[in-house]
Amino acid sequence: GGISTLDSGFKNTGSCESAITFLDGEKGILRYRGYSIEELAEKADFLEVAFLLIFGELPTKEQRDKFHADIKAQSVVDEDIKRILEAFPKSAHPMGVLSSLTSALTAFNPSSVNVNSEEDMYKAIVKIMGKFPVLVAWTHRRKQGLPLDYGDKNLGYVENVLKMMFRQPNEEYIQNKVLVDALDKLLILHADHEQNCSTSTVRIVGSSHAGLFASISAGISALWGPLHGGANQAVLEMLEAIKIDGGDTKKYMAKAKDKDDPFRLMGFGHRVYKNFDPRARIIKKAADEVLEDLGIEDPILDIAKGLEQEALKDSYFVDRKLYPNVDFYSGIIYRGMGIPTDMFTVMFALGRLPGWIAQWKEMRLNKEPIGRPRQLYVGATKRTFVEIDKR
Ligand code: CMC
Numbered sequence: 001g002g003i004s005t006l007d008s009g010f011k012n013t014g015s016c017e018s019a020i021t022f023l024d025g026e027k028g029i030l031r032y033r034g035y036s037i038e039e040l041a042e043k044a045d046f047l048e049v050a051f052l053l054i055f056g057e058l059p060t061k062e063q064r065d066k067f068h069a070d071i072k073a074q075s076v077v078d079e080d081i082k083r084i085l086e087a088f089p090k091s092a093h094p095m096g097v098l099s100s101l102t103s104a105l106t107a108f109n110p111s112s113v114n115v116n117s118e119e120d121m122y123k124a125i126v127k128i129m130g131k132f133p134v135l136v137a138w139t140h141r142r143k144q145g146l147p148l149d150y151g152d153k154n155l156g157y158v159e160n161v162l163k164m165m166f167r168q169p170n171e172e173y174i175q176n177k178v179l180v181d182a183l184d185k186l187l188i189l190h191a192d193h194e195q196n197c198s199t200s201t202v203r204i205v206g207s208s209h210a211g212l213f214a215s216i217s218a219g220i221s222a223l224w225g226p227l228h229g230g231a232n233q234a235v236l237e238m239l240e241a242i243k244i245d246g247g248d249t250k251k252y253m254a255k256a257k258d259k260d261d262p263f264r265l266m267g268f269g270h271r272v273y274k275n276f277d278p279r280a281r282i283i284k285k286a287a288d289e290v291l292e293d294l295g296i297e298d299p300i301l302d303i304a305k306g307l308e309q310e311a312l313k314d315s316y317f318v319d320r321k322l323y324p325n326v327d328f329y330s331g332i333i334y335r336g337m338g339i340p341t342d343m344f345t346v347m348f349a350l351g352r353l354p355g356w357i358a359q360w361k362e363m364r365l366n367k368e369p370i371g372r373p374r375q376l377y378v379g380a381t382k383r384t385f386v387e388i389d390k391r
Pocket of ligand 1: 009193196226227228229231256257263264265266267268269270271272320322325326327
């Protein structure tokens with residue numbers, strides 16, 4: 001039979017049981033496997049958090065080292081991937097390139113598709129954890145016209161990402177601890193967020209038993225949009241536009257409130273958080289620290305703070321419970337780190353990777369049925385076919 005109720009945007013529909021991430025939007029609580037995001041951001045590193053999300057427990061030192069070693073053993077991608085990358089125009093958006101390359105990985109690693117045991121799953125997981133940062137770095141380097149090379153096995157996961165992205169030919173790479181710590185924290189804050197748009201996409205694609213890499217590739221496409229992960233790029237573009245416009249935040253506040261104007265205050269509002277986004281609090285503090293440590297004075301940060309203050313006392317935003325979200329401040333840190341604006345959402349994807357993996361693994365191990373929502377049909381009733389020359 002048909003269905004009687006609709007829930008557009010799944011605002012009130014649970015799609016699965018999950019033991020990974022707990023979120024209380026009213027209270028602003030976010031926990032991975034029971035551990036608060038504040039504590040994890042402060043005390044854990046990204047690889048530990050990835051292990052926690054994917055396998056359910058914080059790793060022992062041995063477990064962490066083995067996980068890292070297995071990932072490092074898989075951190076080379078087929079050289080032919082370079083040719084695919086080089087066939088894209090340099091102007092291509094990095095998210096489209098990353099999604100395509102991630103999908104292409106399937107062709108070079110066919111054994112990652114039919115995973116029916118936890119052992120097969122583990123192999124696919126360390127492969128994508130190893131190869132994804134290479135794709136991220138290459139996407140960046142290709143746009144910059146830099147040689148595409150590999151990482152350094154002596155480095156930590158996040159240190160290696162930065163070196164792969166920023167190393168210049170014929171120059172010694174000097175690691176900046178402030179940047180490493182900041183990126184580590186950002187990646188942790190982005191690592192999972194229960195059944196958001198991209199994660200639901202990963203689960204639904206994976207529910208047809210398409211492979212892990214194809215599912216992740218679909219998640220990257222979902223993350224790209226400005227209402228989801230693409231908001232971090234959109235926030236910075238908005239802040240820059242306000243700056244060029246003489247810093248007139250009031251004008252943009254008015255635009256955001258005008259129902260005839262499609263403009264939204266990017267980085268504000270959240271489907272689930274209705275009092276504050278705990279990630280935004282942590283990031284705001286980190287943004288201040290990073291810019292201070294690097295000695296950067298960024299007028300964009302002042303505009304962001306001004307906008308936030310105005311919105312917090314404006315009845316339009318207060319009544320609709322619209323607060324700064326994780327993306328409002330992340331871009332300011334990325335910018336301070338020298339990451340180009342159109343790479344911001346790629347950094348989000350790098351952080352979200354363990355979450356996507358954990359959710360895909362849980363979905364497969366729980367033997368969830370294929371995802372297949374229903375609809376309310378509102379089209380034409382039965383009609384009789386008319387031949388083309390009689391229409
Ligand atoms: N600026 C102005 N008005 C807004 C905004 C905004 N950023 N966000 C929501 N509203 C208004 C919206 O127009 C609606 O007003 P009304 O009730 O008068 O029609 C009301 O607030 C409720 O909005 P909604 O679109 O029904 O809420 P939603 O849960 O469907 O959307 C959202 C959530 C995040 C897509 C939305 O707030 C938004 O578009 N924000 C800007 C984009 C953004 O920052 N996205 C990043 C989200 S956090 C990172 C992530 O995990 O992806």
